[in-house]
Amino acid sequence: MANLIIREELKARRVRHWELAHELGVSEQTLVRWLRFELSEDRQLEMLMKIEEITKRKERSLETERKE
Numbered sequence: 001m002a003n004l005i006i007r008e009e010l011k012a013r014r015v016r017h018w019e020l021a022h023e024l025g026v027s028e029q030t031l032v033r034w035l036r037f038e039l040s041e042d043r044q045l046e047m048l049m050k051i052e053e054i055t056k057r058k059e060r061s062l063e064t065e066r067k068e
Contacts, residue, residue: 002038006047013055023050 001007010020021031024047039047 003035003044006035006039006044006051009048009051013051015051015054019054020047020050023054 009015010017017031018028021028024031026034034043
């Protein structure tokens, strides 16, 4: 399966395809098509960084909700 690292990170961090696509500025359909074939290392790193950003943003949001 192509892009296994990206797929595993999305699943482990509970990031949805549409969330990553939004961060990358593409449609969800485009992201799914990209994942069909192995991506360049640069593209994979970009996606992993975006997944990390999304995860951190979600964590901050949860912390804020708990304080209120």
